[in-house]
Amino acid sequence: SQQGEEDPQALSIQEGENATMNCSYKTSINNLQWYRQNSGRGLVHLILIRSNEREKHSGRLRVTLDTSKKSSSLLITASRAADTASYFCAPVGSSNTGKLIFGQGTTLQVKP
Amino acid sequence: EPEVTQTPSHQVTQMGQEVILRCVPISNHLYFYWYRQILGQKVEFLVSFYNNEISEKSEIFDDQFSVERPDGSNFTLKIRSTKLEDSAMYFCASNIAGGGETQYFGPGTRLLVL
Numbered sequence: 065s066q067q068g069e070e071d072p073q074a075l076s077i078q079e080g081e082n083a084t085m086n087c088s089y090k091t092s093i094n095n096l097q098w099y100r101q102n103s104g105r106g107l108v109h110l111i112l113i114r115s116n117e118r119e120k121h122s123g124r125l126r127v128t129l130d131t132s133k134k135s136s137s138l139l140i141t142a143s144r145a146a147d148t149a150s151y152f153c154a155p156v157g158s159s160n161t162g163k164l165i166f167g168q169g170t171t172l173q174v175k176p
Numbered sequence: 177e178p179e180v181t182q183t184p185s186h187q188v189t190q191m192g193q194e195v196i197l198r199c200v201p202i203s204n205h206l207y208f209y210w211y212r213q214i215l216g217q218k219v220e221f222l223v224s225f226y227n228n229e230i231s232e233k234s235e236i237f238d239d240q241f242s243v244e245r246p247d248g249s250n251f252t253l254k255i256r257s258t259k260l261e262d263s264a265m266y267f268c269a270s271n272i273a274g275g276g277e278t279q280y281f282g283p284g285t286r287l288l289v290l
Binding site for chain 1: 279281282
């Protein structure tokens, strides 16, 4: 397993704006997962994108994956105050045993 | 929608005491995990468990820690003799297919060791 590095570390936007956060990783992957954590709460799975996929949508979320650049991005469109949370990526290699390794994440603040 | 549940939500204990944190994974899941998050730090993997055996454990998961699936529904994490540095949020997670697929996390148990 490997750790993803999220960028930026912190992001502050107004409600209604779009938020983009990025994830970079080092070695080849089987899939990459994005999770959200509201303050003091458990992680909530958002999207899993596999290595043969380039883009995936779920509601207001859009995830892209560029395996040649070893990077992924998470776009939240028309953000809401309730989107305020920390967002983490978890790259999963082909030999993964189930362990997820999380970085520091991107802390998103959406101001009403 | 099925959820992972954890009890208690908060636990305060004295250093040196044993604690047991309980989790009820989603009923048809076969793979179980514990993670912890010290305040202000990253979520860290502790252990994975499948078919009544530990599949993998981290360096954090030393002899003071143990896991058990005592029946068909519960999954427990025991810390034998707690230390101050064990104070953290402990998260249980489960999934149906293991091997890097989506994990479903519980809300966590906040453990404070005094």
